[in-house]
Each structure stands twice: as C-alpha cells, then as structure tokens.
Amino acid sequence: MSELSKTFDPAAIEAKWYAHWEKGGLFRPARPDAAPFTIVNPPPNVTGSLHIGHALDNTLQDVVIRYERLRGKDALWVVGTDHAGIATQMVVERQMEAQQDKRTNYTREGFVEKVWEWKRESGGTITGQLRRLGCSMDWSREQFTMDPHFTKAVVKVFVDLYNQGLIYRDKRLVNWDPKLKTAISDLEVETREVQGGFWHFRYPLADGVTLDGPGMEGRDYIEVATTRPETMLADMAVAVNPEDARYQSVIGKYVTLPITGRRVPIVADDHADPELGSGAVKITPGHDFNDFEVGRRAGIAAGDMLNMFDAEANVVQTADGLIPDEYLGVGRFEARSQVVAQMKALGFLIPHVTRDKEGDETAHEAEPRTIQTPYGDRGGVVIEPWLTDQWYVDAATLAQPAIEAVKSGAIEIVPKTWEKTYFNWMENIQPWCVSRQLWWGHRIPAWFDEDGNVFVAETEEEAQAQAGNRKLTRDEDVLDTWFSSALWPFATLGWPEKSNLVAKHYPNDLLISGFDILFFWDARMAMQGIHFMKDVPWKRLYLHGLVRAADGQKMSKSKGNVVDPLGLIDQYGADALRFFMAAMESQGRDVKMDEKRVEGYRNFATKLWNAVRFAQANGIGASTTLAAPTATLAVNKWIIGEVIETLGALDKAMADLRFDAAASAIYRFVWDRFCDWYLELVKPAFVDGEKGEMDAETKLVAGWVIDQILVMLHPFMPFITEELWSAQGERPYELIVAKWPEPQAQVDVHAKAEIDWLIRLVSEVRAARSELGVPPGAKLSAIINDASAQTRARIERLGSSLSRLSRIEEWRFDETVSGGAAQIVVDEATFVLPLEGVIDIAAEKARLAKARDAADKEAKSLAGRLSNPAFVEKAKPDAVEKARADHAEKSAEAERLGAAMARLG
Missing domain, CATH: 1.10.287 (Helix Hairpins)
Incomplete structure (x- = not known):
C-alpha cells in the first residue's frame, strides 16, 4: 500500500498513467482465445484539433471499449485519421500563400510531397489530444486513409464497382465551389440566411399566342420570378402545373426570352406550384437542382443543357451562342445587376409595389426576401449548382441490402427512432458524386485515350493493356474523402488481404457516431461493407446528439460560445469531463454544456480520493479475492448487496447503451451508499476518548468494495481509478486489464431491509433538525410510539450507530410528550423529538x-x-x-x- 497525497491532482496522474498504458501495449488486443470486441473511431480530419464533439464521441467509445476489455473480451479499438482532401489542401495552400508561394508553382507530385511534409510535421495534433482524453486506442495499428495498404483497398473498390456497373461517369449538377474550384458534398455546404431580392419578369409569348386562362385573358406574356436573375441567360423552358387552368392553352407553346432571344418551350410539370407567385417557373436545368430534374422530365438530355459559367462562376458563352458579348467574363453577381438593369430598360421588369400608411405607392426593382443560400463551409463563397462530368456511384443499388440489414435486425440502430430517418433517406437516395477536382487524395484509377474512351484499372499497366497502343492520360480528379472512409471498418483490418485480423474483428460490434454523419459516413459504410464483405460492418449503430452551449444554442465560432475540451481538462481533469459526457448522454437528446457539472464531477473524484485515504488510514488495502468476502455483520452484508445491485444496473445500462443510466448507477453507489453511509456506519467509534479499532471482517469487506468501485468506475474515470488501484497494494495486473466484478454472492434481504431502515430514520431525523433550525451540536431524545417488535429489536441492535449518526442521546418508548416537538413517521412507528428549550x-x-x-x-x-x-x-x-x-x-x-x-x- 502506498500513501496517497492529501489532495487529488488530476494533472499529476494523467500523463503518468497514459504513458504507462501505451508503453506497456495495454490497449492492444492480446487475448487470442477470448471473444473479440471491435469498434472503429470515426477518423478525425488529420488537420483537426479536439473539439467538444470529439470529446463526447470518443469518451463514449472509450467507456465501451474499457468496459468490454474488463469483461475479458479481446478488445480492439481501431484508431486513425482521415486525409481530409479539401481541408488539408487548404491548410497547406494557406501556409504556402503566407510564404508568397502557391500550389501552381509545383507539379502535382511536388505539391503532394509538400502535403506529406506537412502531415509528418503537423498532422498529429488531434491524436495527442485524444491521448489526453484517455482514449485507449490501439496506437500500434494507427491508420491513415492515404496509407499504402488503405490506398490499395480504395483502388480495388473503385475498379470492382466500375466493372460491376456500379460506378459510372455522368454529366449532372454538383455543388460547385468557385473559390476552391471543385465539387463538394452536401455535408460541406452550409445554408445561411441572406437578405436578397425576388425579381419578377415578363417573358413574352412567341408566335402571337396569348393566354386565355381565368384572369389572364389576352395577356401576351408569362410572369416568372427568381432570386437569381443572371441565370435567365441559360433558361431552357418555363414550367407550369398541368392542372393550372390559367396556362392550359399554352402548354407546348413557346416564349421568347428577353436579352438572349432564345425560344424556349412551356412545359407541364408538377414542380410548378399554382399557389406560389404566378404559378409559372423559369427553368435553368444547368444551374438549379430542381430545374435539372424538370429538364430531364421534359426530355432535355444532360449533355444538351446549357452551361453559362466557368469554374470561377464567370459568365461564358452557352452552346447556342446567344449570350451577348458584354456579359462574357463577367462575375455572376455583377451579371445579376446587368440583367436586372437591362430587363428594366427593355420594359420586362415587373416592379414590386409597396404602399405606406397614407396609401402612397412606391415601386421597387425587387421584392425583399430572406433567402436560404448555400455556402461552402471551407471556401466561404456561395455554392453554384454546376453541370459537369463527374464520377458517380449507383447508390440506389448499393442501398438496398443496407436497408434490409436494418429491417432484419442485422444492424440495430440505437435509438430506434433514427430508423425512420435512415429508411427515408436510403429509399430516396440519389447517385453519389465521388470525384473531386483536387490534387490531394486518392487519384481516380481511370485513364482516357485521345477519343475520350475510358479505361479503369488498378494500375496504369493494366489500363494500357486494355487500351492497346493508344496513348493514355490519367484522370486528374481524386475521390471524395467519404468514399475512402466508407471502407474504414474493413480496410483498417488489412483488407483486401486475407488475415486473421479481418476474420476475427469483422464485422465490428458497435459504431458510435454523431447523428449528423448518418448518411455521409454510416450509411455508406453499411453499403460498402455489405457489398464487399458480404456482412454488415457493425452489429449496432449508436447515434448520439450534439453538444450544445448551456443555453441550448449550437456552438459556433461566430457566436463565441465554443467550449474547448482541453481547457476543461486543464481545469478539472480528464476524468471529470469524461464522466460529465457519459452522465449527460441520454439517447436521442443533445448534451447541454454545463461547466458547473464538470466541476461537480471533479468534486466526486475528490470524494472518492478522500474515501480511499480514509480506508488506508484504517488499514484497509487491496482485496485478494474476486468473490465477496464472508460477512456476518448486517452493514457488511448490506454493502455487498449494494455492490451486486449496482453491478446489475450497470451491466443492464451498458447492454442498452444507456450511458447516462450507467454513470448514474455508479455515481449513486459511490457517493451515497459507500461514502455517505457505509463509511459512516463502519467508522471506528470513540470509547473513553480513544478511537476504536475497525474489525477484521469490515476491513476485508471495505477493501473488496473499494476494488469493485474502482473496476466499475474505471471505464468512466480511468486515471483516478488506476492510481487508486495501484496505491491500494501490490497487484498482479493493472486495473485496465483487471477482471470485471463477480461477487459470487446474493443480496441479503434482511440486512438490506435493516440498513435501509436505519438510513431512512437517520435521514428523516437529520432533515427535521435542519428544517427546524436545531443547532448541530444539540443532543436530543427520541420517544418512539407504536413501535413493532421488529423496530424495537432494530433500535436495540443499532442504537449506538443511530445515536452517533442522528445525535440522539436516548431512545424511549411509549411516553407522552408535552410542549413542542417534531414528529417523524418511519414505517409503523412515530418518532417524537421534544424541542422545548432547544429552539x-x-x-x-x-x-x-x-x-x-x-x-x-x-x-x-x-x-x-x-x-x-x-x-x-x-x-x-x-x-x-x-x-x-x-x-x-x-x-x-x-x-x-x-x-x-x-x-x-
């Protein structure tokens, strides 16, 4: 036994124990004959730093992996980082800009080497921070999505999917970032509210046609409205609802577009809502996602859709050559102003008229609108829907087995309420654009000949063999980061090579993920895992909420309400932050940040520290038995029963992935049952001013209970528990690889009833004293009326403990009390506390x-x-x-x- 210091200092023990665990290889699976338990971490971006969401996500994973390791499983927590194509390329380019350098000064290979240099020097920040949090990951097998073995898996998956007809090249609209000049995923688009305008235009009907619908008789134009006037330069149709009586007569007719003079058809489509605006919608299929679908339904092939922007969103000539020269090379927002001015000058702008209180009218060019506008989360500019040739995955086909896996129960989603969202998205899934116009990432294994024919192969030699003597040029694009991370559960285990690791640890047992990446990562892992491994990637998927600010708002740098988890660790210790995260994680609900509660869990750790110091002072050391010691005293039988019940509650909560319930169970036991009651009940009494000696049985039981606490609490608070485990005496192994409790005993119902009765009585007396202002040092008498034989016997047996804990000098039965008194009822008996002269x-x-x-x-x-x-x-x-x-x-x-x-x- 080594003496603990008087004060609990988290910083002093955290670095020591983490280094010890990692150096000793204690995070590695090392039980070849044991049942495996496997989880993978959602790989953070290699550019990242630990934020509060990471702290929640990784705490929950570590709680689970430590719990399963203690239960004897061959536990593997796969760890690694994502190459984060756009994010990493931006970081490196910004560093180059600061040195008056730029990417285009280098060859592609030269720039990629610059990125690898940055990764070697600066790319490990977040992995060090995960260590500070206490994450027991198998660092000996740390993965990176650009590692050679991982790249091999990515290339194989692409080639196999292509050969199976599940990857193809197509011309479709994408989210285009004009600053970064690449397509980006929906996840990388953030919607902001922008104050803009809603312009109304007249599109003249062609061929002398007029409207004859209700309220529009004789009108020679159709009114359309738009928040993006510049796109009219590439309009290809006007859509009206087929049921809208106002436009029945002109469906199939034409309008002549102002400015370009383009003649475009009026088509019937349900996209046009008769209740919105004029009921007619301008259609620009090359620059709007909804319009793209309307255009396809109208029979316009993607290859024939007009494109009016270059990669930087400057106006270019459309295929039909109808855009006036003065617009060419103009930026999209400047083009907007030019279009509005020209439409006004031509008399095709319908002004928005407002009336003031006096009835005076004022004409405005546009109706003011708050517009939901897409921005690139990294480039920071407005995203442009842009028609380009990209690579797509047939997600609808891959989604079907993943849908069935959830329906059949092969994958269990927790909480179950997320199933509906999962099904809704998967059943309506769109083709997945997987190509990105970057230099950093997995380059697409496709080569083109001079005629545009494509050859897809794992190596250039194989592609050349397919092409014969034709000269080949490799595709410049790289793959979407989510494409490679979708292989994480099996590529990290060495696939496509066959190995014992793959056979033993696939499928994974559990994935813990934020709900916000359910579609971008989780669903895609399900699709790829089932397709390539013929089994689900994990048996259970746990989706947690977001960590929000104390007032419930989403954290953001712009709001200034971001909480730094490393600052909380510095102030309160990693154990306190981890326990807060687990205790607040209630299935399906967001976590509200509350620093006071983190501080409270630091106090909880301090209370446990002091309890073990008290134990040491009384000669209580490490237990030598997994089973509960033999007990004869009621208080010892009771605390053994409390361990058994806490263990049952904890195991059930962990089985149900109720982290809050698990944390609550161990917290209540440690603070309330053990520290506040058991230690008080067994504390050596003073006899003639001398402190008594604790009996041998109680020392054994107390030592055993402390060990059970340390093991049960370890998944939540690994640092303090390992320190206390070590301090209690020599052990054959560290706590991290100890055995989960097996009390091999039953709850003694008689002892439980007796001690619970004592606790209720003392609590009631203490509450009465506090509420009625009885001075703490005042000794009282208690008169018990209507007591049963059982209550009398309990007072006889427990009288000394009752008196010490409740400050009652004597206990008398069946007396009448005159004057003021407090009355307490416990079970059948009434306890009267005379207060005359006391208050x-x-x-x-x-x-x-x-x-x-x-x-x-x-x-x-x-x-x-x-x-x-x-x-x-x-x-x-x-x-x-x-x-x-x-x-x-x-x-x-x-x-x-x-x-x-x-x-x-």
Missing part, C-alpha cells in the same frame, strides 16, 4: 410559515405564466424549460416547508 418554537413556526408562503406565491406566479399559451408558444424554449424547472422547485420547497410545520404540531 424557540413560536419563532420557528413563524419563520417556516413565511418561507412557505413566499415559495407558494412564487410557484403560483410561475404556474400562471406556464398556463398562458402566449408565453409557452412564443417564448424561447429554454425560457419555458427554465420556468417549468423553477415551478417544480418552488412547489417542492413549499411542500417541504409545510411538512416541517406539520412536524411541529
């Missing part, structure tokens, strides 16, 4: 009445506010939630004070 009873009644009335008044005021629909419906949700919490608190306070008054009679 001023009249003054105490007055104080209680005043406090009760104040609490009651506040509770009624809050109830009135909550019953007002205007408040509940219009106030911020957080304000309503706080009002409900305050109402509950004040109502309970009023009830408690009323009960205290009643005790006084």
Whole structure:
C-alpha cells in the first residue's frame, strides 16, 4: 500500500498513467482465445484539433471499449485519421500563400510531397489530444486513409464497382465551389440566411399566342420570378402545373426570352406550384437542382443543357451562342445587376409595389426576401449548382441490402427512432458524386485515350493493356474523402488481404457516431461493407446528439460560445469531463454544456480520493479475492448487496447503451451508499476518548468494495481509478486489464431491509433538525410510539450507530410528550423529538410559515405564466424549460416547508 497525497491532482496522474498504458501495449488486443470486441473511431480530419464533439464521441467509445476489455473480451479499438482532401489542401495552400508561394508553382507530385511534409510535421495534433482524453486506442495499428495498404483497398473498390456497373461517369449538377474550384458534398455546404431580392419578369409569348386562362385573358406574356436573375441567360423552358387552368392553352407553346432571344418551350410539370407567385417557373436545368430534374422530365438530355459559367462562376458563352458579348467574363453577381438593369430598360421588369400608411405607392426593382443560400463551409463563397462530368456511384443499388440489414435486425440502430430517418433517406437516395477536382487524395484509377474512351484499372499497366497502343492520360480528379472512409471498418483490418485480423474483428460490434454523419459516413459504410464483405460492418449503430452551449444554442465560432475540451481538462481533469459526457448522454437528446457539472464531477473524484485515504488510514488495502468476502455483520452484508445491485444496473445500462443510466448507477453507489453511509456506519467509534479499532471482517469487506468501485468506475474515470488501484497494494495486473466484478454472492434481504431502515430514520431525523433550525451540536431524545417488535429489536441492535449518526442521546418508548416537538413517521412507528428549550418554537413556526408562503406565491406566479399559451408558444424554449424547472422547485420547497410545520404540531 502506498500513501496517497492529501489532495487529488488530476494533472499529476494523467500523463503518468497514459504513458504507462501505451508503453506497456495495454490497449492492444492480446487475448487470442477470448471473444473479440471491435469498434472503429470515426477518423478525425488529420488537420483537426479536439473539439467538444470529439470529446463526447470518443469518451463514449472509450467507456465501451474499457468496459468490454474488463469483461475479458479481446478488445480492439481501431484508431486513425482521415486525409481530409479539401481541408488539408487548404491548410497547406494557406501556409504556402503566407510564404508568397502557391500550389501552381509545383507539379502535382511536388505539391503532394509538400502535403506529406506537412502531415509528418503537423498532422498529429488531434491524436495527442485524444491521448489526453484517455482514449485507449490501439496506437500500434494507427491508420491513415492515404496509407499504402488503405490506398490499395480504395483502388480495388473503385475498379470492382466500375466493372460491376456500379460506378459510372455522368454529366449532372454538383455543388460547385468557385473559390476552391471543385465539387463538394452536401455535408460541406452550409445554408445561411441572406437578405436578397425576388425579381419578377415578363417573358413574352412567341408566335402571337396569348393566354386565355381565368384572369389572364389576352395577356401576351408569362410572369416568372427568381432570386437569381443572371441565370435567365441559360433558361431552357418555363414550367407550369398541368392542372393550372390559367396556362392550359399554352402548354407546348413557346416564349421568347428577353436579352438572349432564345425560344424556349412551356412545359407541364408538377414542380410548378399554382399557389406560389404566378404559378409559372423559369427553368435553368444547368444551374438549379430542381430545374435539372424538370429538364430531364421534359426530355432535355444532360449533355444538351446549357452551361453559362466557368469554374470561377464567370459568365461564358452557352452552346447556342446567344449570350451577348458584354456579359462574357463577367462575375455572376455583377451579371445579376446587368440583367436586372437591362430587363428594366427593355420594359420586362415587373416592379414590386409597396404602399405606406397614407396609401402612397412606391415601386421597387425587387421584392425583399430572406433567402436560404448555400455556402461552402471551407471556401466561404456561395455554392453554384454546376453541370459537369463527374464520377458517380449507383447508390440506389448499393442501398438496398443496407436497408434490409436494418429491417432484419442485422444492424440495430440505437435509438430506434433514427430508423425512420435512415429508411427515408436510403429509399430516396440519389447517385453519389465521388470525384473531386483536387490534387490531394486518392487519384481516380481511370485513364482516357485521345477519343475520350475510358479505361479503369488498378494500375496504369493494366489500363494500357486494355487500351492497346493508344496513348493514355490519367484522370486528374481524386475521390471524395467519404468514399475512402466508407471502407474504414474493413480496410483498417488489412483488407483486401486475407488475415486473421479481418476474420476475427469483422464485422465490428458497435459504431458510435454523431447523428449528423448518418448518411455521409454510416450509411455508406453499411453499403460498402455489405457489398464487399458480404456482412454488415457493425452489429449496432449508436447515434448520439450534439453538444450544445448551456443555453441550448449550437456552438459556433461566430457566436463565441465554443467550449474547448482541453481547457476543461486543464481545469478539472480528464476524468471529470469524461464522466460529465457519459452522465449527460441520454439517447436521442443533445448534451447541454454545463461547466458547473464538470466541476461537480471533479468534486466526486475528490470524494472518492478522500474515501480511499480514509480506508488506508484504517488499514484497509487491496482485496485478494474476486468473490465477496464472508460477512456476518448486517452493514457488511448490506454493502455487498449494494455492490451486486449496482453491478446489475450497470451491466443492464451498458447492454442498452444507456450511458447516462450507467454513470448514474455508479455515481449513486459511490457517493451515497459507500461514502455517505457505509463509511459512516463502519467508522471506528470513540470509547473513553480513544478511537476504536475497525474489525477484521469490515476491513476485508471495505477493501473488496473499494476494488469493485474502482473496476466499475474505471471505464468512466480511468486515471483516478488506476492510481487508486495501484496505491491500494501490490497487484498482479493493472486495473485496465483487471477482471470485471463477480461477487459470487446474493443480496441479503434482511440486512438490506435493516440498513435501509436505519438510513431512512437517520435521514428523516437529520432533515427535521435542519428544517427546524436545531443547532448541530444539540443532543436530543427520541420517544418512539407504536413501535413493532421488529423496530424495537432494530433500535436495540443499532442504537449506538443511530445515536452517533442522528445525535440522539436516548431512545424511549411509549411516553407522552408535552410542549413542542417534531414528529417523524418511519414505517409503523412515530418518532417524537421534544424541542422545548432547544429552539424557540413560536419563532420557528413563524419563520417556516413565511418561507412557505413566499415559495407558494412564487410557484403560483410561475404556474400562471406556464398556463398562458402566449408565453409557452412564443417564448424561447429554454425560457419555458427554465420556468417549468423553477415551478417544480418552488412547489417542492413549499411542500417541504409545510411538512416541517406539520412536524411541529
């Protein structure tokens, strides 16, 4: 046994123990004959730093892997980082810009080597931070999505999917970032509210046609409206609803576009909503996702759709050559202003008219609108839907087995409520664009000859063999980062090579992921895993919420409410932050950041530290038995039973992935049952001023219970538990690889009933003393009326403990009490505490009445506010939630004070 310092200092033990675990290889699976348990971490970007979302995600994973390791599993937690194509290329390019350098000064190969240099020097920040959090990952097998073996897997998957007809090249609209000059995924698009305009234009009907629909008789134009006037330069149709009576007569007719003079058809399509605006919609299939689908339904092939922008979103000539020269080379927003000005000059702009209070009219060019505008989350510019040739995966075909896997239960989604969202997206899945116009990433294994024919192969030699003597040029594009990370559960195990690791650890047992990447990563892993491995990638998928600011808002740098987990670790220790994350993680709900609670869990760790110091001071050391020691004393039988019940609750919570319930179970046991009650009950009493000696049985039981606490708490608080485990005495192994509790005992119901009765009685006496203002040092008498034989016997057996814990000098039965007294009822017996001469009873009644009335008044005021629909419906949700919490608190306070008054009679 090594003596603990007086104060608990997390920083002093965290670095020591993590280095010890990692150096000793204790995170590696090392039980070849044991059942495997495997999880993979969602690989963070190699450019990343630990944020609060990472802290939640990785804490939950570490809780699970440490728990399963303690239960004897051959536990593997695969760790690695993602090459993060766009993010990493941007970081390196920014560094080059700072040195007056740029990517285009280098060959592709030269720039890629620059990225690898950056990765070797600066790419390990987040892995060091994960260590600080205590993540017990198998660092000996750390993965990177650009490692040679991983690249081999990526290339094989691409080639196999291509040969199976599941990857193809197509011309479609993509989210195009004009700053980065690449297609980006939906995940990399963020929607911002922008103040813009809604312009209304007249499109003249061609061939002398006029409208004859209701309210439009004789009109020689169709009115359209748009938030992007510049796109009219590439309009190819006007759509109206087939059921809209106003336009029935002109379906199949034409309009002549102002400015370009292009003649375009009027088509019938349900996309046009008769209830919105004029009911007619301009269609620019080359620059709008909805219009693209309308255009295809109207029979316009993607290859024939007009493109009016270059890669930087400057205007270029369309295939039909109808855009006036003055627009060519102009940026999209400048082109917008030019179009509006020209339409106004030509008389085709319909002004937006407003009236003031006096009825005076004012004409405006556009109707003001708040527009949901897509921005690139990295480039920071407005995203342009752009028609390009890209590589696509037939996601609809790959999705079918992944849908069935969830329906059949082969994959269990927790919480189950996410299944509906999963099915809805998967059943309506769109082709997946997997090509990116970058230099950093997995280069697409495709080569083109001079006629544009494509040859896909794992190597250039194989492609050349397919092409014969034709000269080949390799595709410049790289693959979407999500394409490679979709292979994470099996490529990290060495696939496509066959190995024992793949055979043993695939499928993984569990994936823990934020719900926000359900489609971008989780669903794609399900698709690729089932397709290539013929089995699901993991048996269970746990989706957790976001970590939000204390007021419920989403954290963002712009709001200034981002919380740095490393700062919290510096202040309170990793164990406290981890326990907070687990305790607050309730299935399906976001986590609200609350630094006070993190501080509270630091206090929890300190309480445990002090409890073990108390044990050491009384000669209590490490236990030598997995089974519970033999106990004869009720208090020892009771605490053994409490261990058994806590263990059962903990195991059930972990089986159900209820992290909050698991944390709550161990917290209640440690703080309440063990520290607050057991240690008080077994504390050596003072006899004639001398401290007594703790009996041998209690020392054995207490030592065993501390060991059980350390093991059960270890997944949540690994650092303090390992330190205390070591300090308690010599061990054959570190706590991280110890054995999960096996008490091999039963709950003693009689001991449980007796000690629970004692706790209830002492708690009631303490509450009465506190509520009635009895001085802490005052000794009282207790008169017990209507006591059963069992209660009398318990008082006889437990009298000394009862007196010490509740400060009762004597216990008497069946006496009449005159004057003021407090009354407590426990089971069948009434305990009367005479208070004459101890407190001023009249003054105490007055104080209680005043406090009760104040609490009651506040509770009624809050109830009135909550019953007002205007408040509940219009106030911020957080304000309503706080009002409900305050109402509950004040109502309970009023009830408690009323009960205290009643005790006084």
